[in-house]
Amino acid sequence: MKFNSFYSRRDLLKFALFATASSLFSSQLNAKNNNILKNKKIVVVGAGISGLSAAKKLTQYGAAVKVLEANNYIGGRIKTDWSFGNDAPFEVGAGWIHGPSSNNPTKKLADKLGCKYFVTNDDNVTTFDEDGTEWGDKRWEEVLNIFGKTLLKVDKKLELYDKRNLRKAIEDIDPKALKYPGVLWALSAYTEFDKGTSIEKVSAVYHDDDIAFPGADVIIKNGYSTLINNIAKKLDIVLNTKVKSINTNLGKVIEIQTDKETYNCDFVICSVPLGVLKAKRIKFIPELPSKFRKSIMKIGFGSVTKIAHRFDEPFWDTKIQYFGINTKEKGRWNYWLNYRTFSKQNILLGLSVGDYALIADNLSEREKKTDSLSVLRNIWGKDISAPNKSISTNWSNDQNFLGAYSYTKPGAKPKDYENLSKPVNNKLFFCGEHTIFDYSATTHGALLSGLNVARKIIETAYV
Numbered sequence: 001m002k003f004n005s006f007y008s009r010r011d012l013l014k015f016a017l018f019a020t021a022s023s024l025f026s027s028q029l030n031a032k033n034n035n036i037l038k039n040k041k042i043v044v045v046g047a048g049i050s051g052l053s054a055a056k057k058l059t060q061y062g063a064a065v066k067v068l069e070a071n072n073y074i075g076g077r078i079k080t081d082w083s084f085g086n087d088a089p090f091e092v093g094a095g096w097i098h099g100p101s102s103n104n105p106t107k108k109l110a111d112k113l114g115c116k117y118f119v120t121n122d123d124n125v126t127t128f129d130e131d132g133t134e135w136g137d138k139r140w141e142e143v144l145n146i147f148g149k150t151l152l153k154v155d156k157k158l159e160l161y162d163k164r165n166l167r168k169a170i171e172d173i174d175p176k177a178l179k180y181p182g183v184l185w186a187l188s189a190y191t192e193f194d195k196g197t198s199i200e201k202v203s204a205v206y207h208d209d210d211i212a213f214p215g216a217d218v219i220i221k222n223g224y225s226t227l228i229n230n231i232a233k234k235l236d237i238v239l240n241t242k243v244k245s246i247n248t249n250l251g252k253v254i255e256i257q258t259d260k261e262t263y264n265c266d267f268v269i270c271s272v273p274l275g276v277l278k279a280k281r282i283k284f285i286p287e288l289p290s291k292f293r294k295s296i297m298k299i300g301f302g303s304v305t306k307i308a309h310r311f312d313e314p315f316w317d318t319k320i321q322y323f324g325i326n327t328k329e330k331g332r333w334n335y336w337l338n339y340r341t342f343s344k345q346n347i348l349l350g351l352s353v354g355d356y357a358l359i360a361d362n363l364s365e366r367e368k369k370t371d372s373l374s375v376l377r378n379i380w381g382k383d384i385s386a387p388n389k390s391i392s393t394n395w396s397n398d399q400n401f402l403g404a405y406s407y408t409k410p411g412a413k414p415k416d417y418e419n420l421s422k423p424v425n426n427k428l429f430f431c432g433e434h435t436i437f438d439y440s441a442t443t444h445g446a447l448l449s450g451l452n453v454a455r456k457i458i459e460t461a462y463v
Helices: 013-032 049-059 105-112 138-159 166-173 176-177 183-196 225-231 272-276 292-296 355-361 366-382 415-421 442-460
Strands: 042-045 064-068 117-119 125-128 219-220 236-238 243-250 255-256 262-265 269-270 283-285 297-300 305-310 321-324 335-338 347-352 389-392 405-408 428-430
Touching: 042 049, 042 255, 042 262, 049 064, 049 225, 049 442, 064 262, 105 225, 105 442, 138 166, 138 176, 138 183, 138 355, 166 176, 166 183, 176 183, 183 321, 243 269, 255 269, 269 347, 269 442, 272 283, 272 292, 272 297, 292 297, 292 415, 297 415, 305 355, 305 366, 321 366, 347 366, 366 389, 405 415, 415 442
Parallel strands: 042 064, 042 269, 064 236, 125 321, 243 283, 269 428
Antiparallel strands: 117 219, 243 255, 255 262, 297 405, 305 347, 305 389, 321 335, 335 347
């Protein structure tokens, strides 16, 4: 979720211009020829929301599109687990629609499908120190006030060329802030969760420079996978297929080698996560341009770890939406969502963020369960019952992802995201949340990037 009280990222002009331009472009095409990609073969690597949205759009213009997916399911980092029951979706990946305004393309799609929502309220939160001491209103207000003012001070002092990480910038510009009890928790629970990495790794300059849509974040009660299943309808998708190489050096024909067979096409879209690109799991022939390779390494790819526990009976205030816990280890299960505010299930969903997300990912399932329960028991007592069911995530160790979402490292710039969005020889195209700086680390960013790529291919054929 985005803690919008102290962020002023409401610049919607770019999106408005993009939407207008896209609308005009589409109308021109429809007027001329909506079948201009007939006889064109296109392969999309990756069946996440960016790849699927690109594939969907391209089929509407007559292209023969095949989607290759390494996993045994579609959706990528959007995956809904219903094992808790039909009123308790556990979102393995994306969990909220951030900024569900009328301009948000993800919300538009969800509305079209008749999705039901639960509107979250960041102010409906109770926070504790690790010893169980509940924060009073005065302390809560003081922490958030210092948190907000500190980030504003940092934003005002920094120049675009500054290469400090956020923590170093705070220590240099407003050192007293980190000494106030609870401010480090706020930086972790909000900023580290927002960016998917620690304040020691994210750029001080670009820690809050993306664009946010207005509106309180919502949970899709129907499950996020509802959107994926709709987009994927009638698409030709091949699961359990890992792409080994993409060869664009064979004239007009592109050759894609997988672990099962070889595919030929006219255009290829690579929508795999940034972590896969960083790990060089796909061989590109010829090698990607230098600026492209540099940008891949300059952009960071972080993680967030979730664990959900279902209990026979609630031991917490079921009317409170969120619980914050100021743990000694920064980022350790420090924010919890109470399912009882939108479900009949007695579920608490905990988050580990920043560097602790990576620690949590390297714990066994049993260790992760014990570790997270110990945090809860520090607050509500050692005698609370064991959960009857637990589910957790492990994105950083999943070899088909190697992380959750991108962030801007110190020294990286929006230009690096732009570099990854540019085609290679008008044959090889990339999309995903890591290719669109303004909306990076979001599902709507991924969706928009897929539509952008489709538009570029259509334009190439149209011209």
